[in-house]
Amino acid sequence: MPLPTPQAVTRPSVDTWALGIARAVATRGDCRRSQVGAVLLDRRERLCMSGYNGTTPKARGCLDGMCPRGRSTYDELPPGGDYSSCIAIHAEENLLIHARREDLEGGTVYITRSPCYRCKVRLEAAGVWRIVWPLGADDIDAVIFDGRRVY
Numbered sequence: 001m002p003l004p005t006p007q008a009v010t011r012p013s014v015d016t017w018a019l020g021i022a023r024a025v026a027t028r029g030d031c032r033r034s035q036v037g038a039v040l041l042d043r044r045e046r047l048c049m050s051g052y053n054g055t056t057p058k059a060r061g062c063l064d065g066m067c068p069r070g071r072s073t074y075d076e077l078p079p080g081g082d083y084s085s086c087i088a089i090h091a092e093e094n095l096l097i098h099a100r101r102e103d104l105e106g107g108t109v110y111i112t113r114s115p116c117y118r119c120k121v122r123l124e125a126a127g128v129w130r131i132v133w134p135l136g137a138d139d140i141d142a143v144i145f146d147g148r149r150v151y
Helices: 014-026 091-098 117-125
Strands: 037-041 047-052 108-111 130-133 142-146
Touching: 014 037, 014 047, 014 108, 014 130, 037 091, 047 091, 091 108, 091 117
Parallel strands: 108 130
Antiparallel strands: 037 047, 037 108, 130 142
16 A cells, blocks of 8 residues: 655644544543543643543542533523532542643643633643643634733
């Protein structure tokens, strides 16, 4: 079988590739309302860590019916509303818990949805320079900051 010609081979951008990985990671999320995935690329664009939303290891979670927020309908509790009854750890938090500090510093975190304020601050404090998430189906231009505060 002949090798494809160079014109026939295309590579996705790093942002598109990393968001695709984040989407795959999100499928492990333990939430009835929203499965979220996050991945970390270090400053050299190497894949270092991932995280998804859910409870602590071995704890029964939202998919088991244990989360009060997850048992609420969207009419009872609209999306983006009060999270005080949620038992999950955010995808970004799970990533930060397990990532190495040297990988975080100057790195980029890709998330399947916009991060909450608490996670934005924690990622920046950990040394992350960029946070990228999709605005729409194929739009990946949302960058919260790029080495400086741009809230």
